[in-house]
Amino acid sequence: MKKKTLSKSTWTYIVVILVWAVVMILQQAGALSSHLQGLLVPATYYAIVAVGLNICVGILGELSLGHAGFMCVGAFSSSLFSIAMQNTLPVGIRFPLAMLIGIAVAALFGFLIGIPVLRLNGDYLAIVTLAFGEIIKNILNALYLGVDSKGLHASFTSQMDLGLEADGTMLINGPMGISGTPRDANFTIAIVILLIALFVAQNLVNSRDGRAIMSIRDNRIAAESVGINITHYKMLGFVVSAAIAGAAGVLFSHSISTLQAGSQYFGYNVSILILVYVVLGGIGNISGSVLAAAVLYLLPELLRALSSYRMLIYSIVLIAVMLFNWAPAARNWRTKVAARLTKTFGRKERA
């Protein structure tokens, strides 16, 4: 379908791989501080959720404020699996399976939540997804789950209520969450997952199903009039979006020692933060989401040295990026520059 010149999606893969290579070389050379090394995996999984959310916001055209919730279910389900299989399966099999389980569970939740939510539009949909994200987080926060010789025990009040036998183990310890998830994820794996997420998202956009989803975004009534099944395709977009967020959750839970369903990890603030990445990276622009997530996640962390000025600089950057992306003057300027580049390099870019 695309012509001889490398398409934009191919460039995205190349850039991501280059970034990975540079980081790996720097790491080998010992040029990365341990603080920065600790930020690599989070930056990548935020990039992944941003890709997932962009499918919902940019491609499907529905505002979701609950994507942290999908991350949350992906994280918890895969963690439970990994702990259960810790001594039976080698990491090479365990982690891919955990990944699939996290994705499947997030997709399932996407489907279940999608049934009521996708009947709504616009602001209403945003509000309800926000609520669902919070509900998921709060339930997991209050859940005590243990297993013993008699089977599974669950409670919403306290650990004591579980009535575990002497041989029992706690799986989810309420607000204390899950501890002891094997730390299977590293930067390389995270990059691989990011590449797969990009691959899925960009392929979807350039396919029959992707076109149907975008046609609903652009004009629902017209889409219906040419025989597009609205419910089916809205659900497809939403589920894929949730599944990708779930994959990010799996990376998250396998890169920290204690997984808690706290607000700082899965609250609505996180959902909004991800939305900021999507909006500033360009709604509907998949590769832009990756760039925005990486830069905007790393920036405030790297500015920690500036302490109180940190958030000031961060917000100035946000405003600058927003203007660059959306202000008419900036857009005109970009079109001009793009035209000049096209002239110089003779490469045809799609508008």
Next chain:
Amino acid sequence: MSQETTEKKPLLDVSNLSITFGGLRAVDGFQLQIQKGELYGLIGPNGAGKTTIFNMLTGVYKPNEGVILLDGQDITGHKTVEINRDGIARTFQNIRLFQDMPVIDNVKVGLQNQYHYSIAASIFHLGSYRKVEKEMDDAAMEFLKIFDLEKFRDYKAANLPYGQQRKLEIARAMATKPKLLLLDEPAAGMNPNETKELMDTIELIREKFGITILLIEHDMKLVSGICEKVTVLNFGRILRQGITKEVLRDPEVVKAYIGE
């Protein structure tokens, strides 16, 4: 019209169609028979209920009474999506394109239900993906060529000139392989040149596809120029129905349009 026999069934057979909004009877006892291959006009002053009839034919509104038969099949009360699959495609009074998508993709969405591959093929671009996409591209280009839009193939639909947007909307509707095409004021907002071009396009697709067309229009030149038969609607009721030239000369019709 030469071999119009009594046993020939109309393609579209609407009888006693009525709809009420609150206390208002927007369309009352509407009936219409269109033969295969005919170009039929639906005219009437503003608010006469023309678009409401289109919306009932395409499943946007459910009629309170009446039966709609398409090719002998009862499609009354079908949903919009089903009606497109039954064989009715439409355009809109205020153009409804997929604005942010390329021109060719607008047509490819119209082709959607004739070309299939699995969701897995969509996501991983496997198997039949390449072959089917190629076929869809070729088919879409065919349509763009017919409508003289092929040079715009990669333009965003929103960036097309107005007249071309109208054409693209018709191309998209035709891509769904309908038996009956409904055009809702296709010449609205067009200058005389564009209207002329539109009339040529309509004639062309009739020839090429042998399609049956029902159109709503205010431009009397267009109606008298291409429609064989018309129905005049006034206050939700049929005022006159028949051969265009005769109907347009009818004093009642003139009165409804221009006043006494």
